[in-house]
Amino acid sequence: MDNLTLLMEGFGNALTLQNLLFALIGVLLGTAVGVLPGIGPAMTVALLLPLTYALDVTGSLIMFAGIYYGGMYGGSTTSILLNTPGESSSVVTALEGNKMAKAGRGAQALATAAIGSFVAGTLATGALVLVAPFVVAVAIGLGAPSYFALMVFAFVAVSTVLGSSRIRGLASLFIGLTIGLVGLDATTGQARLTFGQPLLSGGIDVVVIAVALFAIGEALWIAAHLRHGTPATIPVGVPWMGKDDWKRSWKPWLRGTVIGFPFGAIPAGGAEIPTFLSYVAEKKLSKHPEQFGHGAIEGVAGPEAANNASAAGTLVPLLTLGLPTTATAAVMIAAFNQYGIHPGPLLFQTEPVLVWTLIASLFIGNTLLLALNLPLAPLWAKLLRIPRPYLYAGILFFATLGAYAAGMQTFNILILLLLGALGYMARRFGFPVLPIIVGAILGPEMERQLRRALQISAGDPAALLSEPLAVVVYTVIVLFLVVPPVIKALRQRFGRGAGPTDGPPEDQFDAFGTQTSDGSARVIRAVRPSRRGN
Amino acid sequence: MTAPTTDAQSGLRGRLQARLHGRSELGVAALLAVIAIVIAVDTANIRHTAINAGVMGPQVVPTIIAIGLGLCAIALAISVLRGGHAEAEDGEDIDLSQKAHWPTVFGLGGLILVFALTMDFLGFVIGSALLFYGSALLLGSRRFVWALVIGILLAVGTFYGFVLGLGINLPAGLLTGIL
Numbered sequence: 138m139d140n141l142t143l144l145m146e147g148f149g150n151a152l153t154l155q156n157l158l159f160a161l162i163g164v165l166l167g168t169a170v171g172v173l174p175g176i177g178p179a180m181t182v183a184l185l186l187p188l189t190y191a192l193d194v195t196g197s198l199i200m201f202a203g204i205y206y207g208g209m210y211g212g213s214t215t216s217i218l219l220n221t222p223g224e225s226s227s228v229v230t231a232l233e234g235n236k237m238a239k240a241g242r243g244a245q246a247l248a249t250a251a252i253g254s255f256v257a258g259t260l261a262t263g264a265l266v267l268v269a270p271f272v273v274a275v276a277i278g279l280g281a282p283s284y285f286a287l288m289v290f291a292f293v294a295v296s297t298v299l300g301s302s303r304i305r306g307l308a309s310l311f312i313g314l315t316i317g318l319v320g321l322d323a324t325t326g327q328a329r330l331t332f333g334q335p336l337l338s339g340g341i342d343v344v345v346i347a348v349a350l351f352a353i354g355e356a357l358w359i360a361a362h363l364r365h366g367t368p369a370t371i372p373v374g375v376p377w378m379g380k381d382d383w384k385r386s387w388k389p390w391l392r393g394t395v396i397g398f399p400f401g402a403i404p405a406g407g408a409e410i411p412t413f414l415s416y417v418a419e420k421k422l423s424k425h426p427e428q429f430g431h432g433a434i435e436g437v438a439g440p441e442a443a444n445n446a447s448a449a450g451t452l453v454p455l456l457t458l459g460l461p462t463t464a465t466a467a468v469m470i471a472a473f474n475q476y477g478i479h480p481g482p483l484l485f486q487t488e489p490v491l492v493w494t495l496i497a498s499l500f501i502g503n504t505l506l507l508a509l510n511l512p513l514a515p516l517w518a519k520l521l522r523i524p525r526p527y528l529y530a531g532i533l534f535f536a537t538l539g540a541y542a543a544g545m546q547t548f549n550i551l552i553l554l555l556l557g558a559l560g561y562m563a564r565r566f567g568f569p570v571l572p573i574i575v576g577a578i579l580g581p582e583m584e585r586q587l588r589r590a591l592q593i594s595a596g597d598p599a600a601l602l603s604e605p606l607a608v609v610v611y612t613v614i615v616l617f618l619v620v621p622p623v624i625k626a627l628r629q630r631f632g633r634g635a636g637p638t639d640g641p642p643e644d645q646f647d648a649f650g651t652q653t654s655d656g657s658a659r660v661i662r663a664v665r666p667s668r669r670g671n
Numbered sequence: 672m673t674a675p676t677t678d679a680q681s682g683l684r685g686r687l688q689a690r691l692h693g694r695s696e697l698g699v700a701a702l703l704a705v706i707a708i709v710i711a712v713d714t715a716n717i718r719h720t721a722i723n724a725g726v727m728g729p730q731v732v733p734t735i736i737a738i739g740l741g742l743c744a745i746a747l748a749i750s751v752l753r754g755g756h757a758e759a760e761d762g763e764d765i766d767l768s769q770k771a772h773w774p775t776v777f778g779l780g781g782l783i784l785v786f787a788l789t790m791d792f793l794g795f796v797i798g799s800a801l802l803f804y805g806s807a808l809l810l811g812s813r814r815f816v817w818a819l820v821i822g823i824l825l826a827v828g829t830f831y832g833f834v835l836g837l838g839i840n841l842p843a844g845l846l847t848g849i850l
Contacts, residue, residue, distance in 0.1 A: 328717075
């Protein structure tokens with residue numbers, strides 16, 4: 138098979154001593170920063186981005202793959218040992234994981250999370266290898282109308298499907314599009330929203346936007362409500378699992394992978410829905426349903442696998458279509474763009490070596506992660522006790538450094554502060570951050586595709602419907618927008634009783650709660666009523 | 672003026688508080704509207720040149736965004752007035768039962784602003800060490816010496832890490848020639 142040959146070639150490139158070193162540094166830094174409380178995967182990736190400035194493309198992408206998986210693994214360690222995670226994708230892990238840790242089974246929880254992440258990450262990356270060429274083959278024949286439709290789909294998905302408030306999601310999206318508008322119009326060279334400031338004519342650097350929204354906004358928000366005293370962390374030894382734990386874990390790992398990958402791969406991704414679905418599935422299938430809510434290992438194994446599988450799935454639309462659907466993917470696009478690389482179907486043709494080296498380094502990163510994190514877990518656990526003033530002062534330190542290094546302009550720090558204030562407001566008023574960053578990144582690209590579609594048709598808007606895929610996508614969007622409110626209205630009219638839980642109807646409908654800064658839904662609200670029911 | 676009963680007073684205060692709480696989100700709606708107007712004005716000022724006369728000029732997308740933001744502002748205002756409210760974000764180190772501590776937030780914002788304005792003069796090492804020190808103190812650190820030492824080590828370490836490790840020269844400012 139052709140892509141297997143290419144993958145082998147990718148391994149050949151990634152397995153040089155230097156590149157392995159980059160992968161190792163990436164995994165270590167990603168995990169270390171990701172473990173720190175208050176720092177989610179997106180912030181990890183954004184904060185560590187400047188480190189890759191000096192590397193060549195291949196080296197930096199390899200390091201990035203390590204940071205990507207490391208940051209996610211770090212997040213699950215935090216949620217198991219600390220509870221109430223800041224990042225959405227590990228909320229479900231915390232439900233059972235923290236209970237296990239409190240019951241003295243933290244080592245097993247960390248082990249099933251680490252091994253499950255490895256299994257799911259490897260299988261899902263394998264699925265990426267199989268699926269990506271097919272998507273590319275289809276995508277290469279797509280014209281501007283289809284791309285435009287797919288982008289509209291991504292916009293609708295990130296702003297209305299996940300969040301509890303569509304108005305706030307859409308407002309976030311439009312704010313993001315506004316940020317993307319700043320600068321000279323790509324086609325006509327007309328200045329838009331630059332207010333006569335020449336430093337704005339090149340647009341706002343995506344790194345600055347990401348660091349501002351994720352690091353500054355989060356640090357300011359936490360500073361305003363800083364919990365006094367450090368929350369109790371649970372000391373833990375080297376992770377290990379007994380025979381019984383293996384027996385109870387392997388099926389949830391596989392099921393989590395199967396649930397997670399497709400959800401990541403459709404451009405409506407995010408790890409929240411699959412982790413939640415995996416949790417519900419494991420609870421239903423478990424032989425020990427009574428343990429759920431008290432530390433059931435299946436409740437850690439399944440969601441963690443789903444989380445990692447969906448993270449690998451996210452790379453399908455990212456690499457083949459250039460569509461970021463999670464905050465982390467959005468920051469990765471920024472990393473690509475720095476080297477003048479624009480992910481999309483053409484990337485597989487113009488830079489096959491690069492793409493397949495990246496995919497190979499995902500496998501390597503995953504393996505390194507497992508090999509390192511089992512022995513290093515007690516060390517990571519110590520990181521959780523870092524005094525909070527130093528932690529958040531350090532975040533501000535590195536955030537300003539990253540923004541400055543993005544263009545060697547102090548002006549960037551001012552923009553950083555302004556957008557950081559926006560990030561603070563978003564957290565205060567329940568506006569999801571994901572649509573802001575996706576809008577800012579995809580906005581200019583969407584305008585380009587729209588323009589191209591209309592140019593071909595000499596301005597006839599009917600051209601937007603001229604490709605079959607576009608029509609399908611718009612139909613799905615309409616269903617997305619129309620069906621849930623109709624269901625809600627029907628439920629309200631015909632009363633409750635439609636669901637298995639005893640929560641109020643809004644709780645069932647609102648199963649995915651509010652969006653957090655990672656752009657992800659918070660599931661805790663939906664899970665709580667059913668726990669009460671036990 | 673007759674003194675109202677305590678009951679009515681607390682009821683009144685409660686209602687006022689409820690209204691004020693809602694009003695802060697009305698402010699967000701107003702901000703969205705202001706952004707929409709800024710975009711609209713900016714778009715109206717784009718010069719019409721021959722190159723703009725193509726199929727889709729540079730005004731189309733900003734106009735759509737301005738309309739979209741305006742509609743969001745109206746919808747948000749209506750939703751807030753009808754009793755909808757946002758849920759603030761929770762997290763590991765966040766205690767939402769406390770009210771926002773504004774001196775810390777504005778202090779940190781001010782520090783970043785001062786850092787941005789003085790960085791070229793002071794240089795990265797002095798500026799960012801002070802940024803770290805000031806932030807740590809604002810965030811409640813009481814180890815006055817330690818925080819400064821950590822800040823200096825972090826700044827010097829990063830400076831040399833960037834110069835030697837990554838080949839990126841950060842401004843040395845006042846310490847030019849010393850570092």
